[in-house]
Amino acid sequence: MKRFYKDVSVAPEGESYAITLDGRPVKTPQRNALALPTSALADAVAEEWEAQGEDIVPASMPLTALAQGALDQVASERGRIVSRIAAFADSDMLYYRADEGQQALVDHQAVHWDPLLDWARQRYDVSFNLIYGIRYEAQPAETIERLTEAVEAQDDFAVAAMLSLVGLSGSLIATLALAEQAYDSATLWPLVNLEELWQEQQWGRDDQAAAARGIKQAEFEAAARFLDLSRS
Numbered sequence: 110m111k112r113f114y115k116d117v118s119v120a121p122e123g124e125s126y127a128i129t130l131d132g133r134p135v136k137t138p139q140r141n142a143l144a145l146p147t148s149a150l151a152d153a154v155a156e157e158w159e160a161q162g163e164d165i166v167p168a169s170m171p172l173t174a175l176a177q178g179a180l181d182q183v184a185s186e187r188g189r190i191v192s193r194i195a196a197f198a199d200s201d202m203l204y205y206r207a208d209e210g211q212q213a214l215v216d217h218q219a220v221h222w223d224p225l226l227d228w229a230r231q232r233y234d235v236s237f238n239l240i241y242g243i244r245y246e247a248q249p250a251e252t253i254e255r256l257t258e259a260v261e262a263q264d265d266f267a268v269a270a271m272l273s274l275v276g277l278s279g280s281l282i283a284t285l286a287l288a289e290q291a292y293d294s295a296t297l298w299p300l301v302n303l304e305e306l307w308q309e310q311q312w313g314r315d316d317q318a319a320a321a322r323g324i325k326q327a328e329f330e331a332a333a334r335f336l337d338l339s340r341s
Contacts, residue, residue: 117130127151137181141180147338147340175269176266179268183268197281208243214307217303217307235255270333
C-alpha cells in the first residue's frame with residue numbers, strides 16, 4: 110500500500126493514546142481504534158508509521174502488528190490465546206535435557222538453564238520434572254495450574270507479546286521471566302538458543318541457520334520491547 114498520509118501524531122484518548130494520520134485515527138484490521146495503553150508505546154508505534162517511505166511495509170512495523178493483535182485477537186479470543194501460551198507449561202524447552210551419553214551438554218544445560226528454573230520455582234512455588242533424552246513426561250498438575258494463572262493475570266497487550274515470545278523461544282518460563290522483569294531479552298535469547306549455539310561451538314557455524322536465528326532474534330526483541338513499553 111502506498112503511503113497516503115503526511116503527518117503522524119499521538120492523541121490522548123481517555124486513559125489511552127491514539128495514533129492519528131493527518132488528524133484521523135488509525136483503525137486496526139477489525140476496525141478498532143489503534144489506541145495504546147501508554148504514551149511510550151504510542152510514541153514508538155507512531156515512529157513506525159513516520160518511518161514509512163513511499164510504500165507502507167507492514168513487516169517493518171512489528172510494534173503496530175502486536176498492538177493490532179492485542180486489540181483484535183486477544184480482546185475477542187483471550188481464552189483461546191491464553192490456553193495456547195499456557196500449553197507450554199507442560200512442554201517448556203527448559204525441561205528437556207540431552208541424554209546421559211552427552212554429559213558435557215547435560216552439564217552445560219544445567220549451568221545455564223537451572224538458574225532460570227530456580228527463579229520460577231521460587232516465584233510461583235512450583236516444581237518441575239526434568240526429562241533426559243527424547244521422551245515425554247507430564248509436569249505436575251499444580252505447576253501447570255499456577256503457570257496458567259500467571260499467564261491469565263497479564264493484560265491483553267502483555268498476552269499479545271507473550272504469544273509471540275513463547276512461540277519464538279519455546280519457553281513459557283523465559284517468557285514469564287520477561288513479563289516479570291526478572292530477566293532481559295539480551296540475557297534470555299542465548300539461553301533459549303543454547304543447544305543450537307552449542308552445536309555451532311562443536312561443529313562450526315551454519316550461515317543459513319545463523320541467518321534464520323537472526324530474524325527470529327529481531328522478532329523476539331521487538332516483542333520484548335513491546336511488552337516493556339506497554340507498561341512504561
